[in-house]
Amino acid sequence: MTTARREALHFALRNRKLVVGAIIVAVFLVAGLAGPLLFDHGPNDYVGPAMAPPSGEFWFGTTTFGQDVFAQFVYGLRSTFLVGVLGGVLAAVVGMVVGFVAGYRGGWVDELLTMLTNIVLVLPALVVLLIVNAYLGVRSIGVQALFIGLTSWPWAARAIRAQTFSLRSRDFVDLARLSGVRTPKIILREIAPNMSSYLFLTFILLFGSAILIAASLDFIGLGPTEGVSLGLMLNNAARWSALQLGLWWWFIPPGAGITAIVGALYVMNVGLDEVFNPKLREM
Amino acid sequence: MRRYFGRKLLIYGLTFFVAVTVNWMIPRFMPGDPVSSMLSRANVAQPAAVEAMRAHYTAMFGFDLPLWQQYLNFWGSLLKGDLGISIWLFPTPVTDVIVRAVPYTLGLLIPSILLSWFAGNRFGAFAARRKWLDNSVLPVGYVLTATPYMWLAILLAWALGIVAGIFPVAGAYGFDLRPSWSWTFLGSLAQHWFLPFASLFLVAFGGWAIGMRNMIIYELEADYVNYLRALGAPARLVRRYAFRNAILPQVTGLALQLGVLVAGALVTEIVFSYPGLGHLILQAIQNQDFFLLQGTFLFIVIGVLIANFVIDIAYVLVDPRTRTGMGEAA
Amino acid sequence: MALNVTDLRVYYRTLRGEVKALDGVTFSVADREIMGLAGESGSGKSTLAKSLIRLDGRMRHVGGTVELDGAAMPLSDDGAMDEFRFRKVSLIPQYSMSALNPTRKIGKMVGELLESRGERADRAELERRLELVGLSKDVLDRYPIELSGGMKQRVVMVVSTLLNPSLLIADEVTSALDVSSQKAVATTLLGFRDHGLVTSMMVVTHDISLVYQIADTIMVMYAGRLAEKAPAEVLVTAPRHPYTRQLIAALPEVGVRYEDRRLTGIPGSPPSLLKPPGGCRFRDRCPLAFDRCAEQPPFAEVAPGHHVACWKAE
Numbered sequence: 001m002t003t004a005r006r007e008a009l010h011f012a013l014r015n016r017k018l019v020v021g022a023i024i025v026a027v028f029l030v031a032g033l034a035g036p037l038l039f040d041h042g043p044n045d046y047v048g049p050a051m052a053p054p055s056g057e058f059w060f061g062t063t064t065f066g067q068d069v070f071a072q073f074v075y076g077l078r079s080t081f082l083v084g085v086l087g088g089v090l091a092a093v094v095g096m097v098v099g100f101v102a103g104y105r106g107g108w109v110d111e112l113l114t115m116l117t118n119i120v121l122v123l124p125a126l127v128v129l130l131i132v133n134a135y136l137g138v139r140s141i142g143v144q145a146l147f148i149g150l151t152s153w154p155w156a157a158r159a160i161r162a163q164t165f166s167l168r169s170r171d172f173v174d175l176a177r178l179s180g181v182r183t184p185k186i187i188l189r190e191i192a193p194n195m196s197s198y199l200f201l202t203f204i205l206l207f208g209s210a211i212l213i214a215a216s217l218d219f220i221g222l223g224p225t226e227g228v229s230l231g232l233m234l235n236n237a238a239r240w241s242a243l244q245l246g247l248w249w250w251f252i253p254p255g256a257g258i259t260a261i262v263g264a265l266y267v268m269n270v271g272l273d274e275v276f277n278p279k280l281r282e283m
Numbered sequence: 284m285r286r287y288f289g290r291k292l293l294i295y296g297l298t299f300f301v302a303v304t305v306n307w308m309i310p311r312f313m314p315g316d317p318v319s320s321m322l323s324r325a326n327v328a329q330p331a332a333v334e335a336m337r338a339h340y341t342a343m344f345g346f347d348l349p350l351w352q353q354y355l356n357f358w359g360s361l362l363k364g365d366l367g368i369s370i371w372l373f374p375t376p377v378t379d380v381i382v383r384a385v386p387y388t389l390g391l392l393i394p395s396i397l398l399s400w401f402a403g404n405r406f407g408a409f410a411a412r413r414k415w416l417d418n419s420v421l422p423v424g425y426v427l428t429a430t431p432y433m434w435l436a437i438l439l440a441w442a443l444g445i446v447a448g449i450f451p452v453a454g455a456y457g458f459d460l461r462p463s464w465s466w467t468f469l470g471s472l473a474q475h476w477f478l479p480f481a482s483l484f485l486v487a488f489g490g491w492a493i494g495m496r497n498m499i500i501y502e503l504e505a506d507y508v509n510y511l512r513a514l515g516a517p518a519r520l521v522r523r524y525a526f527r528n529a530i531l532p533q534v535t536g537l538a539l540q541l542g543v544l545v546a547g548a549l550v551t552e553i554v555f556s557y558p559g560l561g562h563l564i565l566q567a568i569q570n571q572d573f574f575l576l577q578g579t580f581l582f583i584v585i586g587v588l589i590a591n592f593v594i595d596i597a598y599v600l601v602d603p604r605t606r607t608g609m610g611e612a613a
Numbered sequence: 614m615a616l617n618v619t620d621l622r623v624y625y626r627t628l629r630g631e632v633k634a635l636d637g638v639t640f641s642v643a644d645r646e647i648m649g650l651a652g653e654s655g656s657g658k659s660t661l662a663k664s665l666i667r668l669d670g671r672m673r674h675v676g677g678t679v680e681l682d683g684a685a686m687p688l689s690d691d692g693a694m695d696e697f698r699f700r701k702v703s704l705i706p707q708y709s710m711s712a713l714n715p716t717r718k719i720g721k722m723v724g725e726l727l728e729s730r731g732e733r734a735d736r737a738e739l740e741r742r743l744e745l746v747g748l749s750k751d752v753l754d755r756y757p758i759e760l761s762g763g764m765k766q767r768v769v770m771v772v773s774t775l776l777n778p779s780l781l782i783a784d785e786v787t788s789a790l791d792v793s794s795q796k797a798v799a800t801t802l803l804g805f806r807d808h809g810l811v812t813s814m815m816v817v818t819h820d821i822s823l824v825y826q827i828a829d830t831i832m833v834m835y836a837g838r839l840a841e842k843a844p845a846e847v848l849v850t851a852p853r854h855p856y857t858r859q860l861i862a863a864l865p866e867v868g869v870r871y872e873d874r875r876l877t878g879i880p881g882s883p884p885s886l887l888k889p890p891g892g893c894r895f896r897d898r899c900p901l902a903f904d905r906c907a908e909q910p911p912f913a914e915v916a917p918g919h920h921v922a923c924w925k926a927e
Contacts, residue, residue: 119298123589127583128305134568134576135309151409153537181452208429215431216550221568224511234433238554243441243452253439255434263429270497271794290893511726513667514773515698520729524714531716603716606756 011275018271026262028257032081043067043075043228044150053248061249064240072228073253078209081262083145087210090149090154092203099160100187104168114161118283121154128218133222143222144217148210163195197276201269209263215258223238230254287605291354291595295588302584306577307357311350323496332373366581371566377578380563386580387455388559390476392548396481401489404533410492411499420492427489430548436482436554443478449479452554479555483547487540498529531602538594541587566572602613615813616642616665616780621677622886623688631887634660636837637677639912642780642830642919647713647806647814649824649845651860652834655883661834662817666704703778703811707785709718709769712755720753723772732776742771745808746801763794770801781811787823794819794852795823803827822864823848830918833857836883839912839926841899843919853926855917856895893923901925 006191012018039048044067052062060069061228103115129147148253167173168191174187218231219238237243237251290334323458348356360366364378427435444452454472456462503507503526511521560579567576599605622633635657642648645657652658660672668674673688681701687693706712714722720739727734740750746767757765766786774781783802787795805811818824824831825845831841833856839853852858881898884890893899896906905924913924 118294119301122298124545124587126546127580131580216546219433219550243445251437254374259430263426266425504710507714508707510706513704516726518730528716540642603756
């Protein structure tokens, strides 16, 4: 086990995809965490001249209202990471609970959970989120993440169920069961650790997709009612004719930020897959 | 096979039932009184209309009835095709508003889904063959698939529409035209269609190409491939088999991605003010037109369910194992 | 002489360096000889089997030559090896159950495979050979998923021998089967040789008692080198290498009930092949080891057809 872990680390540090992806995510994370400390004004304050192109003072220029796009960008990164982590974690937790229980228990429990999974899977998540959010008077990042988490778990549950299914009949699980260990403990102690790398990969993908869904919601106009996010920036840019006015510095950074973060997450995912799966290493 | 379709239809039936129930529940269990909030926030000019709407909505929601009665009534009017009256386009019935918008959305979605799927799979399989191609295609593919649909749409609209001036960036046809079967109109329609189509196509293309590339690489590790190679089968045959088998999960993937693709179409339409369902959703939200929003929701769910069923049929056609009656219901 | 292997060395590339999985083996297999190849996992028997048909991505042909029917086999040239594969040397893989493309009907797959190798697909001959292993021609119109594991294995056996190869390598073909199917597979292999469908055969196994039933000779490997090769009867009844002796002693005797005798394992474990110690590789576990074992003993012929790599085997 320790040699396997050391070997994985060895490959991890030499895997270009993983390293590059992790660096990009880390850079944006640091920007999101530390960036806002640079400003003594809020992201939506009117601090500069209207429609100013990028300059030494306003790195990403200003909006039609004279708001600092760079300030909005770093605050927006915060929201993006927050919604991604909260939504991703929640979806992963629901997916794991459903997947583990369905895969481990089998029988009618499995039938029922699989049916539930398939129903939520078929429902188009964003559209469900649209009508839920439309009725909410006050929207926050937390509530947004909550609903994203509650709608985007099905594929994870399906994948985890399949993995659990194949682990269920292994010797060490049988041994635990025969020695009277209770089900939740078997799942936590025996099954989950044996697919930890897989669970981690699943979480990364859920993280990325939560960011994309949140951005779409924000863009449609159902983002958080207070504050700022990358999706809201795109929404405002489109609403206040940034395209027609040629304010490219307003709509390029938020989209580029989302693309870079999500893309880096996906590339990290492939890299990790290669690290964990020796067969792919030789490619 | 009958069991396979039976199960699928059961799931779709249940999904529809859940969707309708959610649709019914949300206005009732969310905080606030939907009728008055709707009316207070709706921008209706005629006072007569406001009263008519209040009467209509109160009857529609039927708040004085017991819950189960409300629920049954909801189903009743739904089955008659009555989704209520739009506030935004008062007094047009919601169903009419939606039916007018659906062709535009389908006209964007169907070509972009099918073409991106075919082209992406071809390209991904091709990329998996050459190391250098693989190394250059992979990052591009990941960037494309990570791009938010609306951002690519905005970039294309800005670069090709506003800066280069090649394509129009708003509407489905020129503002000076009326729908007709003339060449001028069709030309304008195609011109307006191209950019939203291209942004949907590109993002989805990246995803399919990567998916196929990864699938092929897994397939090339499979036992049957090792056996063929041990018997000296040429790479051509091996690749053909690998492609054929890798396409199966991509068909299933199409079903899984439908929701994302529809969402992509909705936001893309918003960028281009394209008069499809996405545009309706935006208007419904801005005008607090909940009936229109809920009607659109149901329409999209029905559309997605139908598309899923079509994909199920396609899967049976491409995977012989489901036809032998011994394959698992994938 | 069908197969002549001389000082063959094949190493595995790994993270911590090269694993000398096959470190200088020299032997030959005669026409019409069925040779059992035995050894524990890590002995190099699978590496040897793979090397003769297709090196995988991590294997490197370091030295030595292989001749089949007088022609040198270009082990490290994957493209040139294709000429030999299927026609001259063929394989029944360990993974027979999953060796058939799941989305092609079996008949169609065989047809396409033959065509891709520029061979004519003779339907009548194919059906005749299926009959030989007890399969009806209907299987050609089936998908692999419609066949049982045993049927799939027999299909693979027929496909692999379709071009009458000089050398057939059967890699652990029985390890996934129950006893009666094992017996059937062994009989089928014997039949292939007796009907002249294959000239010689190498049957890789960890189960000496099974291979003993069909093999003419048995070769035992240990830690990447050859330990002993002898006629099957001699190897089982009068082994000379101390490793072979312990291996045979560990087997349950035919007719002896398990309760009567305890199975004895061999204490210790084989050396690491990353940096194997010089001299005889078995010496740390060998009860007979003495000073001279620090020097590698040659694989010498101690009796006609009986080769042993041990200083004490005289």
